[in-house]
Amino acid sequence: MFGNDAEFLLTLHRTHAAELRAEVAADRLARSLPRSGGRGWLGRRRPTGRTGDARR
Numbered sequence: 001m002f003g004n005d006a007e008f009l010l011t012l013h014r015t016h017a018a019e020l021r022a023e024v025a026a027d028r029l030a031r032s033l034p035r036s037g038g039r040g041w042l043g044r045r046r047p048t049g050r051t052g053d054a055r056r
Helices: 005-032
Strands: none
Touching: none
């Protein structure tokens, strides 16, 4: 499969670098998408975080 250790190490390095690039791209995409802050567990709307004074 590999002629020598240098070829194996180079292939391993390239594979690892490609995995790191894919992970960075996924993180960048996740940060660019808007977060839906109004929904909580099971997709229901969360009540606003009001204090006791604000309800009056």
